[in-house]
Amino acid sequence: MEISYDGTAYHGWQIQHNAISVQEKLNKALHTYLRHDIETTGAGRTxxxxxxxxxxxxxxxxxxxxxxxxxxxxxxxxxLLPFDIAIHRIIPVHEDAHTRFDALERSYEYLLHFDKNPFQTNRSYLLRDKPDIHKMNEAAQHLYGKQDFSCFSKSHTQVFTNICTIREAKWEESENGMIFHITADRFLRNMVRAIVGTLLEIGVKGSPVSYIQEVIASKNRSHAGVSVPACGLYLTQITYPYIHR
Known part of the structure; x- marks a missing residue:
């Protein structure tokens, strides 16, 4: 099943105790319609x-x-679903198909804007100072390829490896803002927001382009930039060998 959602009102995708999640709402709607218990598995957590x-x-x-x-x-x-969650496709797949483990690539975008706009509240990060996009794109080149990205991972996560392969990492200008595009075979917890925060250290605060190389080499989260707010982050695409766009 292909879905989309505005995450503003939710404590992420995964079911939480004493908090509303997207998965909870989806499972409830499926149970109501299909009249039997349903447990969904997502391609990843937001x-x-x-x-x-x-x-x-x-x-x-x-x-x-x-x-x-x-x-x-x-x-x-x-x-049956709230206005901020939508189902787009239902796709029959083989019984062993797995949305998380079968994914070949995932893509994210991070949105910035520079002028106060009520229609971008909770959907983009309002930044006072416009970053140097050229320096950030130069620094982003050092993210490409297969590397250990422990420096951008939230601490104490239960993963077997912090090695990821990044295929795309670039900034582009948009109307009254900028968009960061990133594609990789997998992402670590909080990875994109930490990468954006680190690039803003270069684009806004004046750190040299070489700073990102030092951060990656350190494998230490405390050496990287702060995690930028969640409101600007969008999971935009997941690629599978057996699902066409």
Whole structure:
């Protein structure tokens, strides 16, 4: 199932105790419509306030309507979901398909804007000073390839390795702002927000381009920049070998 959501009102994707999550709302809607318990598995976790333009989830169900009339199912499920969560596609896959482990690449965007705008509140990071985009793009070149990115990972996460392969990392100007694009085979917890914060140390605070090389070499989160606010972060695309865009 392909979904999207505005994460402003939620404590991330994953079900939380005493907090509202996107997964909780989706599971409830599926249970109501299919009339049996559903446990969804997402392609990854998004933190509190982070948005997703595209997220895939998988679940098991033998309900005939899912295969025979997916359009009707989508319409019915969307009517059960809050306005800030939407289902776009229902895709039958083989029984061993896994949204997290089968993903080939994931892409994120981070949005900045420089003038106060009520329509960008909770959807972009308001920055007072305009960064030097050329210095940040020069620094971003050092992110490419297969590397140990421990310096950008939240501490005490349960992962086997901090090695990721980044294929794209670049800034572009937008109307009244900038967008950072990044694509990798996998991401660590809080990684994109830490990378953006580190690049802003170079683009706004005047650290040299070589600073990012020193941060990566340190493998120490305390050497990197601060994590920028969640409101500007969007999961934008996930690629699978068996799902067409």
């Amino acid at each position: 933190d509190t306030g982070v948005h997703a333009k595209q997220l895939f989830v998988h679940f098991d169900s033998d309900h005939t309507a899912l295969k025979n009339d997916p359009g009707r199912c989508i319409h019915a499920l969307n009517s």
